[in-house]
Amino acid sequence: MEKNRSIAMRNFKVNVRHLVMIILLLPVVAVYAGDKKPGWITQRPVSRFYYIGIGYASKAEHPTDYHQVARDQALNDLASEIEIKISGETIQKLSEMAGVIKEDVLSQIRSTTRAHLEGYEQVAAWEDANDYWVYYHLSKEVYQKLQKERKIKAINLAKDFYLKAKDEEKKGNIASAIRYYMQALQSFQEFIGEPVSVQIDGKSRYLQNEIYFALQQLFMNIKLLPLTGKLNIKMTKGKAQPVKVKATYQPQGNPVAGLPVAFKFVKGKGKIDSPVNSDRQGIATGMISSMLSSEKLQILRAFTGSDLFVDTGSNPLLQQLIRNLNTPATKILLTVSGLQ
Incomplete structure (x- = not known):
């Protein structure tokens, strides 16, 4: 006991x-x-x-x-x-690229x-x-320690996506290159307002600028063309009507496969599959399932855009930068008959 x-x-x-x-x-x-x-x-x-x-x-x-x-x-x-x-020069550059005033940046x-x-x-x-x-x-x-660790990790990931994008671009895989560039920007969005210098091909370069201008160049070289000048749409109940545009990369005119293309009525109203990806011939086909306007002449806008590739999340500066890119678009004239 x-x-x-x-x-x-x-x-x-x-x-x-x-x-x-x-x-x-x-x-x-x-x-x-x-x-x-x-x-x-x-x-x-x-x-x-x-x-x-x-x-x-x-x-x-x-x-x-x-x-x-x-x-x-x-x-x-x-x-x-x-x-x-952040230097005044960097703020000015970001302001111009994002299309917003310095105070907003x-x-x-x-x-x-x-x-x-x-x-x-x-x-x-x-x-x-x-x-x-x-x-x-x-x-x-x-705080400084955690920031340094996060920044190094983010930059390394962004650089990896950047190099993959460059490789896809050389192979002619334009849509894939755009996706990798977008992922590169997304990877270090926390530090998007800071000048990030990295070594690429033995040279010191600002990663944000390299990615942004590469994206702009790719989008500028993509052309979207409707396969018909004016499309006659005869709506029959239960039968969808196709609308086609072709994506090519200039100056060679090679087809761009896997490119997300969205369709939107800018005159009239209807229901159409959107977005859709272009096939190996660069053709994106949207199917009009119904027309909701009685107008005889209607207009569809076909376009690709940065927000169709990745979700930019909640970072407002990244969203503004992405939206300010010049992206290709075209219009398709529709003459509609058979409306009920």
């Missing part, structure tokens, strides 16, 4: 010791409540070693989600402290910084019957 009691006491002491160690390793978060606001609310903290974010929410205005509202505000506040070091870069925050910690929170405040910080050293 005495021996069992002695073993139990030893086990108890070991468990208590482990529990104390676990508690010591947990992050310390000060939670305040009461009438008197703590100093970090009345006077904003300043630190050489941390980025700081303070958030607030009214419980009356946000009775069910005031914690989340205050947290989001704190992280936005924290992100605003992170200095964005900076705003979108800051939004991207906020979206990719990690490593931050809650330091304290305070609340009373009406208000909720929260205090976060992020170690500057930790």
